[in-house]
Amino acid sequence: MRALVARMLSRLVKEPRIDVIFPDGSLQSVGSGDAPALRMRIVDRPTELKLALNPELALGEAVMDGRVVVERGSLYDLLDLLISSAHRQQPSAWVHTLSGLRTAVRRFKQHNTLAWSQRNVAHHYDLKSDFFRLFLDDDMQYSCAFFPHPDTTLEEAQQIKKRRLVAKLAIKPGQRVLDIGSGWGGLGLTLARESGAAVTGITLSQEQLAIAKARAAETELPVDFRLQDYRTMAGSFDRIVSVGMFEHVGVGYYREFFRKISELLTQDGVALVHTIGRSSPPGATNPFIAKYIFPGGYIPALSEVSAAIEREGLVITDVEVLRLHYAETLKAWRERFLARRSEAVAMYDERFARMWEFYLAASEASFRHDDLVVFQLQLAKRLDTLPVTRGYMER
Template sequence: MAGSADADNNIGKYRKISSQANTKPPSWLVQRLEGTGIKVNGPNPWDPQIHNRNFYRRVLLEGSLGAGESYMDGWWDCERLDGFFTRLMDRHIEKEITGRWIAVKHWLMTRLMNLQSVKRAFQVGEQHYDVGNDLYKAMLDPTMCYSCGYWHDAADLHAAQVAKLDLVCRKADIQAGEKVLDIGCGWGSFAEHAARHYQANVTGVTISKEQKKLASTRCNGLPVDIRLQDYRSLQGTFDKLVSIGMFEHVGQKNYDTYLGKAHELMDDDGIFVLHTIGKMESQLGTDPWIHKYIFPNGAIPSLTQISQACEPYFVIEDVHNFGPDYDRTLMSWLDEFNAAWPTLKSQYDERFYRMWTYYLQCCAGAFRSRNLQLFQLVLRKPGAGHRRYQSPR
């Protein structure tokens, strides 16, 4: 994502001609925005400012993909994208303003193909997680957690992430010396916390080369083994399993494989803590813009889909939804990213900046409107020691 003068010049060009272009919104858009509090070219910080009249046709034909790409191209701006998306999603307007063919194409791809096959599993690592450890170090807190913090008693991002890691350890009832598997270990935040504070022996797996490199460095000297490996090839038995923010990459066609593998890997008296973003409705696939630019091959599950997939393997002992905490987490990441941008922009062009800030704020709006949730589930095998589970929260 090196700097690109051409990309920056094109973005600036559309802003300069905004006063000359006829950017009056078409009636179909005005009608759909009624009741949202959003006014095209309006005075509020959440009102979109249109610089290129071709924006409307692009959104009509391509839906969210066209909206996101045209923002990246500088065709429109919005001072508070998080407020814009919250208002859209509060009224579910994003479902009406959509490119039908793009949506159908994406649905068919998800239906007919296994977008999260072993062969494709490393794509998200290469495109998203390997974009640069410098970026993530600047945006994330010192734990390097890239998942929702737990803000129940936390005053800042770091405290929220430490609280989340400790909550997972307590839900898993991790004891000293236990073998713990972290499926999708990221930059080693949970592995380091569990090994350092709970004296666990942790094996972490990731599909990102950059994550493995940094996680191994951060966990040096601790009883932690970080592997570049797909979960389907794992062998052995573990006392406890944890997966934080990885299930979103598994895909509906692989839920049975994933949970069957977790069942196989876990001791009969073990505990599995599964932390994942969730949808309100059971659907296939994900947003086309998110799929193309942020998380290729991703799939956000509903609670129904998770529950059905668990039935052959696990008892669901506890479900904890703290989705609103992700809004606060994302906005904290946005603040950190913006503060670090002067030192990052020599490596990333303005189009990347617009893409990244769009991503963080549209996701914040989705959680704020409660279109997206954050689920933590505690899973055990049926009859696991006939021991009653007590949630620590």
Template structure:
């Protein structure tokens, strides 16, 4: 979606800040005020110094403020990340501050667990209903044989059910159930009973409506507060582990082990980081997912090894690119229906978020993993695809 501005990008003097930005962009395929879809069109003279001083936070906030525009932010982000600007966009003091905070404080403690629900997931069911597909899945679809967002999301849910080998009458715990996508699918199509946990009041309200009449119990509850032992045949967590935090990874897997029956299976569906650095993008952390952090393969393996056995690990990260672009298309097509409840800055915030994340997956800077665990009591596990 192009800018609706009717003025041309301003003619800017060759300031030192601009020259530095131009040098950083050199060879990336992204130009200033060029004609290609991925080129950046500047509308405010201070955008260069803002970006140089604040990194990705300054870049995102400048876009929200209308200081620059780009026809294809996803392509821009992909090219910049492939050019190696992802690491250079975060200064040392910024990284140090996050590490100090996460080192001294548990940013995802019980007391802070509901912050992301209130800040993002509770923003408005009307907005998410227009952005997502009818399943209300807010996680990566599986596009292997799908050509629409809805088909990809149904395929993802069914893939998870097949990997869990669901059978009628089983009890399933859904940690981070969102708007009830998996619970509705698994209970309705596979005849299982589901207990779903979410830290979002709005998600819980809509999930209960969507699952009405099914053997589904939606609870506004943190996973650490869920009582019981060996009380579930299967456990699933789709798109929630990103909010757990590195200080709580082992607590999370201990909780899964405690609730899973001896011969049970657990499926974890999560975005993954290529590195084990403890850091977070400051713009995403401030505006989209407060206190979120992406796990690495090493984080998951180390935290789970004394609790569960890894049976299968599948990566379909490129599918998140397709998913995010489909969400962006829905968002643009239906924004006019909810615009009266939100402001222009919110619109630009969502467009930037969806586009930049699509570019990150396209560049393979981020991954999407589905991992199946057992308690090591099974004779054999064969993963479906």
């Protein structure tokens, strides 16, 4: 298996060099360059086999279990090199086959019924809120921020993101707004505070709901947070917003999601969906992310989303693609997480902390080098609902 692992790395890595220490103590270098080499250690032979057979899943598991250890450089340095190198290469026939198999069964993996959606959300979002406070901004925004300048802070970037959402929705005082996937309540509270709208926020996370309701109780804003699935929602809303939730819908439910938006939206209403997306054709969820981080989740191609929107009678009135903003957001989260990593270990354990470090580092590198972006899709029922230029957003 050593030869297979070495060949796989040699095919990927050109520069800088990686020194790989194998379980028998031998060292093999791949790549070249004068810069100090990264060094990783593979602890045991079973890990060699797993890395050779299913690298996308096995590397994350091995790091999480302490069976692959970065001894020189950081975990982010290693993943940044591997992901950027892989993006420049055609995948091997074996990796291509695995990806095809995952794509073929993705609807089964994303069987997000009401019950399964609740379970999948709890897996990630019902972690202790104090854990998320280790690395999120003060408002606990857990989605892509907007960085207009390199020196913009995370707090500033999240505030700018929220204000851009308010502007794109063109909310008027007194209107009714639905926030699908309302998280810890920060966006809903901002919408009510800055626009004078009445906001209903829905989430499937018990932990998030408790925080959101407590925050709302401290204000006199017209905000109501509920534990509810979007599919069971009734009523009529002038504006609908969904930020960082569509990734959990699942490919088999896209038409149902947009059908519900069309049903809930008034004739002159506006909806805005903010979601991670891929700039490549449809594919499958990374197996490590699907197994350990976001079960049932999927990052869509724009072609998949737009096809569902068109079939449900909605008009796409504006599209914006945010490039690299999520890489900067994840960088800030990763650095904050590492600064307080010992607290994460105390809350959970070392294995959990390694899993999250891998997730944050791999995600940052993927948004920096791979095909991941963020789509903001503005929707309406009528072509003339909004002004025909973006000036209203700027104002």
